[in-house]
Amino acid sequence: MIDTLRLTAEDAAGLLERGEASGDELAGAYLDAIEARDPELHAYLHVVGEQGEGVPIAHKDVITTKGIPTTAGSKILLGYTPVFDSTVAARCKEAGLPILGKTNLDELAMGSSTENSAFGPTRNPWDPERVPGGSSGGSAAAVAGGLAPWALGTDTGGSVKQPASLCGVVGLRPTYGTVSRYGIVAFASSLDQVGPLTKTVRDNARLYEIIAGQDPCDSTTVELPEPVAIPEGEDLTGVRIGVPKEMNEAEGIDPGVSASVNAAIRLAEELGADVEETSLPRSVDYGLACYYLVAPAEASSNLARYDGVRYGHRAAVDGDLTALYARTRWEGFGAEPKRRILLGTYALSAGYYDAYYGQAQKVRTVIAREHAAAFERFDVLVSPTSPTVAFRIGEKAENPLAMYLSDLLTIPANMAGLPGLSIPCGLSDGLPVGLQLIGPQFSENALFRVGHALERALGFDFVPERLR
Amino acid sequence: MNGWEPVIGLEIHVQLKTRTKMFCRCENVWGEEPNTRTCPVCLAHPGTLPVPNKTAIEWTVKLGLALDCEIAERALFHRKNYFYPDLPKGYQISQYDVPLCSEGRFVVPGPDGDREIGIVRAHLEEDAAKTIHVGGAAGRIHGAEYSLVDFNRGGTPLVEIVAKPDVRSGEEARRFLQLLRQTVIELDISDAEMEKGSLRCDANVSVRKAGEEGYRTKTELKNMNSFKFVADGIAVEVERQIARYQAGEEVMQQTLHFDPQTGTIAPLRSKEEAHDYRYFPEPDLVAVAPPADMVERARAEIGELPAARIRRLEAEVDLDLAYGLVTSGRDALYARVPGDDRRAVANVLMNQLAAAGVDPAAVDGAELGRLVAARETIPRQTFLDALGASADPDFTADPYLAETTVSDAAALDPVIDGILAANPGQVEAYRGGKEGLLGFFVGQVMKETQGKADARVVNERLREKLNA
Numbered sequence: 017m018i019d020t021l022r023l024t025a026e027d028a029a030g031l032l033e034r035g036e037a038s039g040d041e042l043a044g045a046y047l048d049a050i051e052a053r054d055p056e057l058h059a060y061l062h063v064v065g066e067q068g069e070g071v072p073i074a075h076k077d078v079i080t081t082k083g084i085p086t087t088a089g090s091k092i093l094l095g096y097t098p099v100f101d102s103t104v105a106a107r108c109k110e111a112g113l114p115i116l117g118k119t120n121l122d123e124l125a126m127g128s129s130t131e132n133s134a135f136g137p138t139r140n141p142w143d144p145e146r147v148p149g150g151s152s153g154g155s156a157a158a159v160a161g162g163l164a165p166w167a168l169g170t171d172t173g174g175s176v177k178q179p180a181s182l183c184g185v186v187g188l189r190p191t192y193g194t195v196s197r198y199g200i201v202a203f204a205s206s207l208d209q210v211g212p213l214t215k216t217v218r219d220n221a222r223l224y225e226i227i228a229g230q231d232p233c234d235s236t237t238v239e240l241p242e243p244v245a246i247p248e249g250e251d252l253t254g255v256r257i258g259v260p261k262e263m264n265e266a267e268g269i270d271p272g273v274s275a276s277v278n279a280a281i282r283l284a285e286e287l288g289a290d291v292e293e294t295s296l297p298r299s300v301d302y303g304l305a306c307y308y309l310v311a312p313a314e315a316s317s318n319l320a321r322y323d324g325v326r327y328g329h330r331a332a333v334d335g336d337l338t339a340l341y342a343r344t345r346w347e348g349f350g351a352e353p354k355r356r357i358l359l360g361t362y363a364l365s366a367g368y369y370d371a372y373y374g375q376a377q378k379v380r381t382v383i384a385r386e387h388a389a390a391f392e393r394f395d396v397l398v399s400p401t402s403p404t405v406a407f408r409i410g411e412k413a414e415n416p417l418a419m420y421l422s423d424l425l426t427i428p429a430n431m432a433g434l435p436g437l438s439i440p441c442g443l444s445d446g447l448p449v450g451l452q453l454i455g456p457q458f459s460e461n462a463l464f465r466v467g468h469a470l471e472r473a474l475g476f477d478f479v480p481e482r483l484r
Numbered sequence: 485m486n487g488w489e490p491v492i493g494l495e496i497h498v499q500l501k502t503r504t505k506m507f508c509r510c511e512n513v514w515g516e517e518p519n520t521r522t523c524p525v526c527l528a529h530p531g532t533l534p535v536p537n538k539t540a541i542e543w544t545v546k547l548g549l550a551l552d553c554e555i556a557e558r559a560l561f562h563r564k565n566y567f568y569p570d571l572p573k574g575y576q577i578s579q580y581d582v583p584l585c586s587e588g589r590f591v592v593p594g595p596d597g598d599r600e601i602g603i604v605r606a607h608l609e610e611d612a613a614k615t616i617h618v619g620g621a622a623g624r625i626h627g628a629e630y631s632l633v634d635f636n637r638g639g640t641p642l643v644e645i646v647a648k649p650d651v652r653s654g655e656e657a658r659r660f661l662q663l664l665r666q667t668v669i670e671l672d673i674s675d676a677e678m679e680k681g682s683l684r685c686d687a688n689v690s691v692r693k694a695g696e697e698g699y700r701t702k703t704e705l706k707n708m709n710s711f712k713f714v715a716d717g718i719a720v721e722v723e724r725q726i727a728r729y730q731a732g733e734e735v736m737q738q739t740l741h742f743d744p745q746t747g748t749i750a751p752l753r754s755k756e757e758a759h760d761y762r763y764f765p766e767p768d769l770v771a772v773a774p775p776a777d778m779v780e781r782a783r784a785e786i787g788e789l790p791a792a793r794i795r796r797l798e799a800e801v802d803l804d805l806a807y808g809l810v811t812s813g814r815d816a817l818y819a820r821v822p823g824d825d826r827r828a829v830a831n832v833l834m835n836q837l838a839a840a841g842v843d844p845a846a847v848d849g850a851e852l853g854r855l856v857a858a859r860e861t862i863p864r865q866t867f868l869d870a871l872g873a874s875a876d877p878d879f880t881a882d883p884y885l886a887e888t889t890v891s892d893a894a895a896l897d898p899v900i901d902g903i904l905a906a907n908p909g910q911v912e913a914y915r916g917g918k919e920g921l922l923g924f925f926v927g928q929v930m931k932e933t934q935g936k937a938d939a940r941v942v943n944e945r946l947r948e949k950l951n952a
Contacts, residue, residue, distance in 0.1 A: 078531075080529075080530065080531045086530070088530070093530065096530070098524075098529065098530075098531075099524060099529070100524050100529070102531055197531075197533060197768075198531065198532070198533050199531040199532070200531050201530040201531050202530070202531060202768075204767075205767035205768050206767035232535065233533060233535060234533050234535075234768075235533070235534070235535055235536065235768070235769055235770055236767075236768065236769070236770060313764065314764075314767055316565075316762075317563055317565050317574070317575055317762070317764070319574075320565060320567065320573065320574020320575060321528040321530070321572060321573050321574050323567060323569075323574060325569050325572070325633075326527060326528070326572060327529070337569070337631075341567055361762065364565070364762035364763075364764055365760055365762060366760045366762075369762075369763075369764070373764060
């Protein structure tokens with residue numbers, strides 16, 4: 017009997033290697049779990065159940081999969097079946113990972129709770145009354161709920177790190193440019209990155225190793241400067257950890273979250289790390305505002321292709337081109353994409369560009385410099401991933417600004433193109449708390465090393481209490 | 485012009501004949517079945533990304549160098565956003581504030597000396613797809629029953645050249661265009677055929693009083709698809725504007741369409757004008773930094789420019805013949821043809837040889853020189869036959885030169901006597917007053933001599949003998 021709640025991807029690979037389970041049996045166990053628990057969680061939009069000899073995987077539904085419907089959680093792409101594989105899907109296929117299914121998300125990856133999905137919200141395996149975070153909420157819930165050994169998500173403002181935090185799993189947002197975006201339904205091109213969601217840091221490094229590396233189809237990718245190292249050590253001797261005070265003392269951070277994070281920081285010190293307070297004042301002050309100019313601006317342009325002419329939803333309009341565009345997009349997009357298209361179009365408009373988009377890009381450079389200065393003194397910066405634990409479904413749905421604050425702490429590093437790893441570091445009110453580790457560009461190996469050592473020392477049990 | 489000065493700014497689009505399209509690997513080819521040269525990238529499927537065509541960049545640099553432009557160290561691609569069915573992404577990837585080539589000049593020899601036309605910029609972009617509007621008036625979208633889109637052309641590399649408003653007449657515009665066309669053909673980067681649309685020209689036209697500073701309101705003449713239409717269209721518009729000012733009226737800023745059939749100008753629908761394209765740097769692409777060795781290689785590949793060659797030839801033949809030779813690509817052959825009468829050589833190349841439709845590059849100049857020198861002394865038909873065969877391999881003028889015209893009376897008399905003796909009835913009739921029969925006798929003599937007889941001498945001798 018395979019316990020999918022407990023089984024890590026490495027465990028699963030071990031079962032296959034030792035011949036203790038066949039690929040079909042392994043996938044079958046997950047499909048059974050999906051049948052049992054997904055009616056409640058709704059982590060999946062589309063269950064595929066491919067056969068294969070590798071450890072199966074779930075893909076967020078912005079990841080283009082040849083012959084498998086890809087909706088991005090939006091009605092605008094209803095009926096669209098891609099004729100090609102995204103580079104990450106192709107790499108997973110080459111590595112022999114069969115696809116379990118496509119996971120739910122906030123429509124077009126816009127949101128922090130998965131409530132913006134056009135196909136209904138996903139529920140948090142720790143408490144079905146609560147959100148799993150977002151936008152990769154389906155992938156995080158699938159891994160936490162034992163419905164997939166590992167999964168891919170995408171992260172623009174925190175869409176891997178934040179749901180990982182809220183679901184008690186490990187999530188990596190890689191350095192911008194290390195993982196191909198080819199075939200990822202674009203939200204904000206200068207920020208989008210694919211990242212793994214897993215139960216352990218080692219699993220995370222293994223999946224990152226499969227998907228990372230330069231891709232001729234994405235001109236913004238680069239070759240990794242060093243191979244991915246699967247972490248093993250358990251001490252942190254000599255590691256310099258900075259604690260940016262603005263990110264750890266920001267208004268709105270739950271006391272329970274702070275307590276867990278502070279305990280993890282003390283543990284790091286016990287493991288030999290040098291811990292010191294530092295400061296990223298402008299990154300935290302301006303990061304969120306800057307993000308909500310850059311990301312919607314790019315989104316307004318990226319979403320222009322959904323015009324009803326070639327694929328996806330097309331409104332029943334005859335004879336008037338402008339009306340066809342307007343009706344198609346009015347019917348196909350939900351409230352959040354519409355809001356961001358409006359914001360972004362405004363920010364790029366003649367007469368406003370310099371004040372908004374142009375200024376935001378300048379501030380982005382300031383944020384990158386501020387981080388670069390910190391990394392002259394530190395190897396890793398730490399903070400809570402999310403200011404809060406998982407909130408109740410509906411709690412922030414009517415207040416976009418409150419929802420946006422959910423990404424307050426993940427956005428600054430994203431704006432700077434830096435990698436970030438979220439690992440579970442404890443519980444607050446019985447719900448997981450995430451610790452965010454941020455490093456300089458291409459420092460994934462260092463993040464894995466620190467994350468792995470802390471994970472061992474913390475001994476966090478990733479199986480949701482109510483399912484144990 | 486009664487003291488009025490035309491001010492003309494040209495915008496030229498040149499399609500590059502690279503093997504593949506600008507941002508994908510689709511074959512770049514004209515005239516194939518609609519929508520057979522497409523892929524997910526040029527159809528803008530979700531998640532697809534552009535990858536720039538290196539050859540297109542190199543060729544644009546080459547053209548920029550031929551236009552004496554500065555080549556940017558780090559050129560940027562921008563998105564130009566607007567909705568139209570020929571633009572599947574909802575934006576065109578183009579260049580904006582940092583084009584590949586800027587600040588150049590192009591010399592146009594004219595009857596009053598060299599005219600230097602400033603080049604504002606030459607930038608690289610992708611062509612739109614082709615739309616065909618069925619039903620309605622004149623193939624325009626307004627009032628059409630339905631529209632069809634052919635994406636084969638979508639994504640063709642396109643260079644836009646913007647000239648400063650330095651051109652002063654329609655005729656000068658025609659010469660500028662012809663020289664530019666010849667330049668891109670010699671650079672071997674485009675077919676530059678106006679009928680096919682691989683060379684397109686728009687003109688901004690205004691007029692001002694001689695000596696007046698600044699510019700008056702301009703109109704834009706769109707899509708004139710031959711050199712003649714460019715010259716004619718501009719001339720008609722210049723006259724129209726002068727007439728309006730002389731009548732005390734104003735010129736309205738508008739986009740105009742020249743109808744070559746009627747020689748009239750009509751406004752296009754003004755709705756399409758007030759666009760805010762919301763340009764912003766294309767986040768899917770990195771800056772283009774043409775490497776120094778590429779720039780040097782391109783520079784080395786540029787030969788003597790057409791304008792310089794026209795100036796040299798003008799010393800031997802007149803300006804029109806010089807333009808003709810250079811812009812028809814016949815000047816290389818002209819240089820290879822010996823002979824003192826340079827105008828005769830040029831005239832034969834531009835007239836009889838052109839009519840014979842042979843490839844000038846395949847013609848042996850020395851042999852052609854012998855033919856030109858003998859053009860008065862060999863039969864006309866022989867001369868034309870020789871030109872027709874002049875591009876054949878191993879062509880030699882010898883057999884044609886051997887067929888000299890027989891003008892020696894002593895040689896012709898026996899033939900003439902024979903003809904008269906063989907046709908006593910016709911001789912009788914002629915002498916009886918049917919003088920029209922002279923042509924019959926001439927024809928018989930020519931037949932007998934296989935066309936070599938000098939018709940003037942034959943006529944003379946026949947009259948003498950018949951009237952004797």
